[in-house]
Amino acid sequence: MGLEINAVYLSYVVHVLAVAGAVMVLVWNIHFRGGLAWESSNKNLIFNVHPVLMLIGLVIMGGEAAIVSYKALPFKKAEKKLIHLILHAIALILGIIGIYMAFKNHNESGLANLYSLHSWIGIGVIVLYGVQWIYGFLVFFYPGGTGDLRKESLPWHVLFGMFVYILAVANSALGFLEKLTFLESSGIDKYGSEAFLVNFTAIIAVLYGTFVLLTALSRAPAEDHHSYSAI
């Protein structure tokens, strides 16, 4: 596609939204929900780690991984690729730990697992994210596929990456809605400051995802036109 916008300017918007989203999810879970804990007799504190790691890890770090490396840094191709795969590995690992914390909370509190749409799509997203990472590693990094395989794989790698990323962002919105619906049915004000904070955090996440995809579709100023292009 290649939109005629300078990807670097878009990437500044991405970074601002990244900081806003990260601050908001931390304020929500630390100030409103009582804080974060790996082990605690207050099982809610264990759950609180889940939205923090999923948003800051999978969504924000994953978005930066997808675009920063290729669209906004002046490095060489091999260096960009290394940054891309390392950032995505960190995003994936934080996502896996975040999902583990949701199960840990459920199991220690006697809550049911894997009945909600959010949990189903979440398992799908983390599996597809992992598959995408492994395929990318094998074909584009080590041992690396033939030139033809790389060339044919690249548009699908980009498209599938966008698909998984849209699902991840949408699933974070599902998670915010689900948790807030639980909180509202146990009494917090539907029009109160916490409810607004959670809804706006979800909207920032959606805007963040939108600008990540726009950046990915835009023209990197120093894009290498001699090799196969990323989109």
Place this chain on the structure above:
Amino acid sequence: MGLEINAVYLSYVVHVLAVAGAVMVLVWNIHFRGGLAWESSNKNLIFNVHPVLMLIGLVIMGGEAAIVSYKALPFKKAEKKLIHLILHAIALILGIIGIYMAFKNHNESGLANLYSLHSWIGIGVIVLYGVQWIYGFLVFFYPGGTGDLRKESLPWHVLFGMFVYILAVANSALGFLEKLTFLESSGIDKYGSEAFLVNFTAIIAVLYGTFVLLTALSRAPAEDHHSYSAI
């Protein structure tokens, strides 16, 4: 982008998923939720019209409008355009009626309006869908913009259409999750047949949206390569 897949084959998958999604949302609301009504002392029947019209109208009809006309029918360009704008108008009108039914149910039952993420994004989607339709009508149909304006507007029309469509599909998933969470907190079985039906309807909607976008990104067999391309 232009994926090297024949859009017609993909559009068959779209139609099958359309029928599956429509049947599932009807079975849910008629068989499990007691039926549909414009006026009733049982206010739940008024609400039930909302998911039916949003899924069959905005999501399914909107998806068919987006792709069938341009990617899967052997008509001339002017006829395709007319089908495209009429189907989208129907989708938009069904969507507006669907939203009205949610407000009608809330107002007649004394429930709060516009506090949830689903409602916020829903208002955003219907406004953006309307803006997109009006802009498309004025620039591409009547009175019609200059050749340059059309040429410059088209990629943005496609991109913005995809953006609004992704939001619409994601918001239907939010709606299914929200309603099912209410039902589960008032007692229906988290692993029961209704819960599975609702979750799978949402997943069919997501798959439907995915195949709509894939079809839009694919090559129409009789695509007119002499005029500006749709993507």
